[in-house]
């Protein structure tokens with residue numbers, strides 16, 4: 001490619017294309033960040049530099065509480081969804097069992113169906129389940145932290161499973177057989193051969209899950225209880241009352257958190273690659 | 282090791298069809314056959330990676346049929362080596378020892394012994410991806426041998442190597458087997474490799490084990506047309522077995538044959554006489570010596586191969602291929618020449634058609 005000369009018109013077209021794409025992607029983010037430092041209450045109007053909105057954010061105990069809920073929900077649901085998603089990916093790729101096809105098809109339903117449908121489904125499920133528990137054990141359960149976690153796990157299993165499955169499909173199954181041939185039992189073969197080889201997929205799936213969990217508004221809104229609301233749901237409710245630069249500030253912080261997550265995972269993978277290389281020298 | 286009536290079905294595909302086989306202690310045994318004939322499946326059943334649909338499988342007298350692979354005294358060198366890409370050479374080789382809870386000091390010592398046995402010293406810390414095909418092959422061998430299995434299974438271990446390296450590794454493999462004295466069961470579709478390496482060969486076709494014998498037995502006295510055709514080249518003359526040592530050929534000629542073993546074919550059966558091209562003598566028509574079965578025909582093609590010449594001679598009922606040395610003292614025949622062909626009675630074999 002590098003050796004070929006490109007006609008000036010083509011080059012110009014390619015350049016403007018890239019410029020447009022970059023503008024579409026990043027202009028809103030830059031605007032968001034810039035106006036989070038604007039002194040004016042009206043969004044989109046520059047009112048001089050200030051960090052007032054950030055200060056307010058840190059004074060607002062309500063926001064801090066929802067951030068806490070969001071993080072805990074994301075961590076717990078990601079761990080559970082990653083374990084279950086990896087297990088179902090392994091089952092689907094490596095074992096033959098009755099009902100495999102049906103399981104395969106049903107597993108991906110959460111990816112396809114609209115968020116709202118998922119939300120209504122979860123809500124109905126919890127209502128019915130709570131009624132049943134109340135009837136059987138006389139326990140009056142209510143929506144809250146646990147219901148959010150369960151719902152997030154429910155849709156994240158599918159995403160984790162898709163990512164991990166791609167990785168397992170690319171892995172040679174005879175490696176596991178070789179491990180078994182070398183006296184490893186099932187667990188050891190998984191622990192020492194399969195898991196290290198699919199780890200990037202598992203990590204990728206977990207990152208996807210944590211991001212989706214932190215982002216989710218629709219499903220969470222339906223299953224959250226009065227005491228426990230996640231940050232995005234809270235922000236959404238704030239917007240209904242009117243957009244304030246506080247929301248910009250919150251968004252910038254969420255954005256930074258996501259960037260840190262991604263950068264962290266990239267750094268982790270780099271470090272592993274470097275370690276791999278030095279080990280082998 | 283013994284297999285009795287071992288079969289394997291995959292849905293309606295019969296991959297291995299009632300195989301009976303005994304392999305002796307310390308033997309180099311080759312399982313030979315075209316691709317898809319069930320060699321790998323047989324090997325995988327011995328390794329425990331496939332459960333036989335029927336039959337019994339014993340290693341040193343104990344039934345291993347239902348045992349999982351990690352509980353069998355066998356190790357496998359896989360067709361694609363299956364080295365663990367995320368481990369160094371030393372960790373690959375030590376894997377089996379670590380899994381079987383060998384003391385750490387022993388692991389280190391045996392790993393380094395195994396690595397020097399396959400002449401990979403100095404490469405302990407490399408990853409499989411940093412090794413050539415031949416080196417990977419050696420690591421795979423070391424990884425299996427380090428466990429001192431009673432039986433080593435090798436699935437076409439040399440198929441992925443280029444010709445020169447393959448010949449080198451054949452030699453090394455044979456050497457290694459003598460050194461360690463372990464039973465080797467070696468799967469290959471390459472007849473030369475099987476002939477060159479093994480103490481005994483089992484020839485398979487479509488799931489069935491057709492013949493087991495030393496390389497000489499398989500080559501000189503095949504019992505089945507498929508075996509004779511797969512190993513070396515052969516002419517097949519159709520006929521009927523008239524007595525245990527006489528065949529009436531399709532053209533009415535009667536030829537004497539080495540006595541046919543019981544159970545292969547019986548008197549009165551339609552048979553084929555297998556005649557190796559290099560065992561046929563050729564000369565001018567009428568020059569055939571007395572006392573030999575002979576055939577006359579016309580040279581149809583002549584192919585010069587350097588050290589030998591291959592003639593295809595047309596008879597009125599079939600065509601026969603003859604291979605002669607290319608030497609100044611032998612007459613060369615040209616296309617259209619009438620020639621006579623004869624052979625020693627013990628140079629041929631009667632085979633199942």
Ligand SMILES: Nc1ncnc2c1ncn2[C@@H]1O[C@H](COP(=O)(O)OP(=O)(O)O)[C@@H](O)[C@H]1O
Nearest residue numbers: 291294295296315316317318319320321322323
């Ligand atoms: N896991 C499997 N599922 C279905 N059919 C199989 C499986 N493994 C092997 N076979 C079939 O069994 C036959 C023998 O295969 P294999 O033992 O691999 O032959 P070879 O190693 O001699 O080339 C082939 O027809 C193959 O398609």
Ligand SMILES: [Mg+2]
Nearest residue numbers: 317320321437
């Ligand atoms: Mg095979």
